[in-house]
Amino acid sequence: MVSEIELRDIHPKGNINVPSSLHVQTGLSIPKTVRVKSFSPDEWEEFTEEWASHLKNKYVTVRRFSGSGDLGIDIAGFCSDKGFEAVWDNYQCKRYGHPLRPSDIWGEIGKIIYYSHLGKYLPPRKHYFVCSQGIGTSLEQLLNKPSELKEKSIENWDNYCLNSITSTAETPLIGTLRAYLDAFDFTIFSSKSIVELIEIHAETGFHSVRFGGGLPYRPNPSSPPTIPTANESRYIRQLLDAYGDHLGSNLPDADSLASHNLYRGDYLRQRERFYHAESLKNFARDTVPSGTFDDLQNEIYHGVIDVCEDYHLNGLARMKETMKHATTIAATSNPLVTSIKTQDRQGICHQLANDDRLFWVPDNES
Incomplete structure (x- = not known):
């Protein structure tokens, strides 16, 4: 027996607000978070460089590292002129077709552990994971549980770190390296959401060109001082x-x-x-x-x-x-x-x- 089918008129809701002439010309605006997720590889690189430029206001120096010998560093913000020998933060930026997962970060954590153990640099004060598709729920939850994050890093070392940290030799988690990991502060690992990236980007001169929407309110100019400068x-x-x-x-x-x-x-x-x-x-x-x-x-x-x-x-x-x-x-x-x-x-x-x-x-x- 065919089930009953309900027939109704078509009534599209349309835009909740009264449309403007701009909507008629260009259509409804695409949310910025959605636009970031649709960036091409080149657009993501440009966007990353743009928001990272604002970090210069927060750090003494900001540097971008690339290539196979990056030692697990992507964007480094140095808090002093001593660079890696003093306080610094690391921003690890990834472009994937999916939100960042735990399986995407074990190798990156391994690099930070391994190379800081070798003395290539002091461990960063903060290590932020950034992804064009955002941070997945399971990873976000894990990043908020440092002790569990450490346990999972140990469990996944052989699968993701043993043969991938360097191309010349295995890096087994034994001896002093294991002791170093056991004592490592896993609270340094956290994330930046797409919304946070956009908020940072909004403080740069690239935002209006990248996302449109017009320029922000311009403050009134100051009055000239009595004595000219x-x-x-x-x-x-x-x-x-x-x-x-x-x-x-x-x-x-x-x-x-x-x-x-x-x-x-x-x-x-x-x-x-x-x-x-x-x-x-x-x-x-x-x-x-x-x-x-x-x-x-x-x-x-x-x-x-x-x-x-x-x-x-x-x-x-x-x-x-x-x-x-x-x-x-x-x-x-x-x-x-x-x-x-x-x-x-x-x-x-x-x-x-x-x-x-x-x-x-x-x-x-x-």
Whole structure:
């Protein structure tokens, strides 16, 4: 007898939220964890290098080891200039088609035991296992039971370590090596989840390019200090020369503007614009790949240089026309475009003047 079949209308749920125009153009976004799991070998290597670059903020030195003679080390973070002779951490990164299993790590643990026993390096303070598919439940549970992890390492030594740690000789777990393993601190072994890797990666300048989603919120720029810093000396000198060229007098310093209220106000605005551009430069350093801000500066430069080199009545007119034109440059190809303000474009002109790439009074030799 055929069982009863329930027939119902088709009602796709779709997206829970109201879709935006971006969803219509590109479809629903793929979760970052899913994207990491689908990385090709080359993409995984690039991603690993990218998040590992942030470790430089945590360690004195970070090095990547590769090849058959890596001694069980992948990414080493050194806490001092003594390298392997002092405190260091190891990040062992794997790309498999499955979440990391206990059978995937016995050989790696064996290498750490063997080579630290030989004195090739001090045991790492922490040894993190990292995998493109994440850490399997059974391994995660085992890593949280150091005594059991030690027992299992001993049980699996012959199958995974005896003939694989070196290609020239067997490494039986006997004598001083066995005694060394028995005394070894297995609490050093732990893991980093894909979510943790993404969180680390989010602190680098590669994140927005790798995963999209736009740039983070840009903080407001700091106000210029009352006394200019040494970093401002060149563009301020050019600025004062531009005022002096217009007034027909020499202005040795900013105090000379005290009797010129109109230019005193302009001077303060120009410094604010410079600090806007400096804040964008710092923002770019933390959110986009190296060189992105330099590319923006070059685009502004090529957009204004012809205007700057045209005939102008005086240096102040040249500066004003150049900066006015800078505000019209779209820079839509630059990843920073969504974070750029008018003051940034103007401030970049002062950065270029600071580097002697733009001159308001070309014949001035001061």
